[in-house]
Amino acid sequence: MSAQSSPSGKPIERYDVVVVGAGFAGMYMLHKLRGQGFSARVYEQGDGVGGTWYWNRYPGARCDVESMQYSYSFSDELQREWDWSERYAPQPEILKYANHVADRFDLRRDIQFDTSVVSAAFDERASTWSVTLSGGATVIAKFVVLATGCLSNARMPEIKGLDGFKGKVYHTGHWPHETVDFTGQRVGVIGTGSSGIQLVPVIAEQASHLTVFQRTANFAIPARNAALTEQERQSVRSRYPEIRHFARVESRNGIYTEMPDRGALDDGDSDRRAKYEARWNHGGLTFMSVYNNLALDQTANDTAADFVREKIAEIVENPETAKQLQPNNHPIGSKRICVDTEYFAAFNRPNVTLVDIKSSPIEEITVNAVRTGGRDHEVDALVLATGFDAMTGSVAKIELRGRNGQTLNQKWAEGPRTYLGLMSAGFPNLFVITGPGSPSVLSNMIVSIEQHVDWIADCVAYVRDRGLHAIEASTDAEDKWVAHVNEVAATTLYPQANSWYMGANVPGKPRIFMPYIGGVGPYRQICNDVATKGYEGFVMTGKEQPRKMAAS
Numbered sequence: 001m002s003a004q005s006s007p008s009g010k011p012i013e014r015y016d017v018v019v020v021g022a023g024f025a026g027m028y029m030l031h032k033l034r035g036q037g038f039s040a041r042v043y044e045q046g047d048g049v050g051g052t053w054y055w056n057r058y059p060g061a062r063c064d065v066e067s068m069q070y071s072y073s074f075s076d077e078l079q080r081e082w083d084w085s086e087r088y089a090p091q092p093e094i095l096k097y098a099n100h101v102a103d104r105f106d107l108r109r110d111i112q113f114d115t116s117v118v119s120a121a122f123d124e125r126a127s128t129w130s131v132t133l134s135g136g137a138t139v140i141a142k143f144v145v146l147a148t149g150c151l152s153n154a155r156m157p158e159i160k161g162l163d164g165f166k167g168k169v170y171h172t173g174h175w176p177h178e179t180v181d182f183t184g185q186r187v188g189v190i191g192t193g194s195s196g197i198q199l200v201p202v203i204a205e206q207a208s209h210l211t212v213f214q215r216t217a218n219f220a221i222p223a224r225n226a227a228l229t230e231q232e233r234q235s236v237r238s239r240y241p242e243i244r245h246f247a248r249v250e251s252r253n254g255i256y257t258e259m260p261d262r263g264a265l266d267d268g269d270s271d272r273r274a275k276y277e278a279r280w281n282h283g284g285l286t287f288m289s290v291y292n293n294l295a296l297d298q299t300a301n302d303t304a305a306d307f308v309r310e311k312i313a314e315i316v317e318n319p320e321t322a323k324q325l326q327p328n329n330h331p332i333g334s335k336r337i338c339v340d341t342e343y344f345a346a347f348n349r350p351n352v353t354l355v356d357i358k359s360s361p362i363e364e365i366t367v368n369a370v371r372t373g374g375r376d377h378e379v380d381a382l383v384l385a386t387g388f389d390a391m392t393g394s395v396a397k398i399e400l401r402g403r404n405g406q407t408l409n410q411k412w413a414e415g416p417r418t419y420l421g422l423m424s425a426g427f428p429n430l431f432v433i434t435g436p437g438s439p440s441v442l443s444n445m446i447v448s449i450e451q452h453v454d455w456i457a458d459c460v461a462y463v464r465d466r467g468l469h470a471i472e473a474s475t476d477a478e479d480k481w482v483a484h485v486n487e488v489a490a491t492t493l494y495p496q497a498n499s500w501y502m503g504a505n506v507p508g509k510p511r512i513f514m515p516y517i518g519g520v521g522p523y524r525q526i527c528n529d530v531a532t533k534g535y536e537g538f539v540m541t542g543k544e545q546p547r548k549m550a551a552s
């Protein structure tokens, strides 16, 4: 860091890189940049590290990628010394892990908490970003990295009367730090995506009555969560080189699993059923890896979807409730598949009621009830499991001004446009981690985060080492990449669902399939090839000679 005085006499802090956000992406970005000799400053609006796991403290919150894979791989010591207690770690343990990483790598001294980045403007003459923080201070950085998270902008539903509700209202993505005890209360949960599916069985055990308001039934596969034994941990550790390599290079979603070599229709009914049954009993996200064409072929997909619908009917005792819980308006997997623990069984409890708000939408929230179809469902507390303005929401909240004064929001008005999901033309030296146009939310995100961080750190070092001023995506490369992202998505069943991948959960948001579905392994190869070819598709400006960073 270096400082010089502003006209008012106040020192202006200058860094090589400003990183926005201290979740898993921002933390590793900081560590990596330090290792490359850069000065970096991280700004985090919360008062601690961990991002997703700092904010989403709702009961039942846990990862849906197995912990021994949903963890950093950049440090072999770290992955050997940390003991995950369960197959899918609960939120407090993942947050503890994030804090451990911050301590172990001494990250906190370069993170400023309780500070939002409000805006950033590119100075074309100096090739630096002027970054404005909550509180009004401005810092200068040569590069800005947005590690703002894909699922970090909690979406409040617009429901008439919500403000006038007299009980407590909680959003899963903004849960209080203190324990919330629903014992003896009548609780309403609005939303049955991943968060809702995780919390319903837990709240059902506390509440005197739980009313679940469901607009869309979702597919969920049992987690089969269990404590990990030391032997199981050691077994994974001993295979880490193979597991991590597979997740990075060979997999499509960053998860170590067998690669299916058959399509669902290549097997007869009983073989197929046996395979689904085995995966259902094994539990977890890899259910979708039974066959290689479940995301591509509607008839194949139907076989998996029918299997899960049958399971729901077996578990849920009331046939009418079972029917309502059976997803029927999207292919299985076209929305992020949920991983549950006793979700469907929770509806067999006498204190749990399902209300279908697709056929009878919520009319309003009164002081003590949710009104649907002219009927009041009285509740003492409301839990909004209504998700996020995904992928672009947190980026859009920052006023980012690139070349010619254009803002990123103006540029992305019809939907996000990036080259490789990493940069957007007209916004030099500005990177996004797991941004739209990259595999991102379709993957084990820590795998994707590490890949982006490594790539960005190398790219920034390339610019520094050649004495260049700026790197920027070319419009041509960006156009081709956007076309490719759309083309690949169109070959799959994904765009058929009204999902948050498509921005469909946010009224007025352009309907564009945002993540890149070409697969984690192939995507990494593309990014590596681009770098090897001297950052093909990017435009560099400035002199080709080694020199000190302009911002240092």
Ligand SMILES: Cc1cc2nc3c(=O)[nH]c(=O)nc-3n(C[C@H](O)[C@H](O)[C@H](O)COP(=O)(O)OP(=O)(O)OC[C@H]3O[C@@H](n4cnc5c(N)ncnc54)[C@H](O)[C@@H]3O)c2cc1C
Pocket (backbone or CB within 6 Å): 020, 021, 022, 023, 024, 025, 026, 043, 044, 045, 046, 050, 051, 052, 053, 054, 056, 061, 062, 063, 064, 065, 070, 115, 116, 117, 118, 147, 148, 149, 150, 151, 152, 195, 394, 397, 398, 433, 434, 443, 444, 445, 446, 449
């Ligand atoms: C409940 C839940 C469960 C999940 N489970 C899994 C899972 O099992 N597997 C998986 O792969 N992924 C999972 N995810 C996705 C998860 O978001 C990623 O795995 C990962 O944690 C993202 O890390 P990140 O650092 O990119 O973003 P985040 O963790 O979202 O961190 C971003 C940080 O940036 C901060 N920030 C944003 N804007 C600003 C600003 N303007 N100024 C300052 N700070 C800002 C935020 O406060 C936040 O702390 C889950 C998400 C949720 C919500």
